[in-house]
Amino acid sequence: MAVSIFDLGLSVEANSLFLLIEGMLGSKIDPDKNCKADANIITYGLCLEKWNGEENDFLIAMKELLDAGVLVDENGTFKVLAVDNWKKK
Numbered sequence: 001m002a003v004s005i006f007d008l009g010l011s012v013e014a015n016s017l018f019l020l021i022e023g024m025l026g027s028k029i030d031p032d033k034n035c036k037a038d039a040n041i042i043t044y045g046l047c048l049e050k051w052n053g054e055e056n057d058f059l060i061a062m063k064e065l066l067d068a069g070v071l072v073d074e075n076g077t078f079k080v081l082a083v084d085n086w087k088k089k
Contacts, residue, residue: 002083005070009089013057014064020050021071021080042078 005018021042044062051058065071069085071078 002080004083004086007088008068008070008086010064010068011061013053013061014068017047017051017058017061018065018070018080021047021078024050025080043076044078047078 002018002022005015010018024042024046047062048055048058062071066073067087068089069081069087072081
């Protein structure tokens with residue numbers, strides 16, 4: 001997990017959405033020790049399907065992550081950018 005996310009001053013919802021996306025990407029899964037889960041392509045629909053809050057909160061959190069340079073939307077697919085690109089509030 002990129003612990004730097006907590007240094008950006010984002011909302012709890014934006015931090016939660018980032019953690020959800022990181023989990024869906026499987027970026028920290030060690031297949032030799034944990035499981036053989038594959039990283040998913042992250043889309044709006046997949047994120048919203050797993051989001052357990054209100055859709056409006058999801059949209060605000062997504063905008064925060066996009067504005068902070070944490071995520072980029074490439075034709076409906078979200079990618080996490082390198083920490084060097086992230087902007088503090």
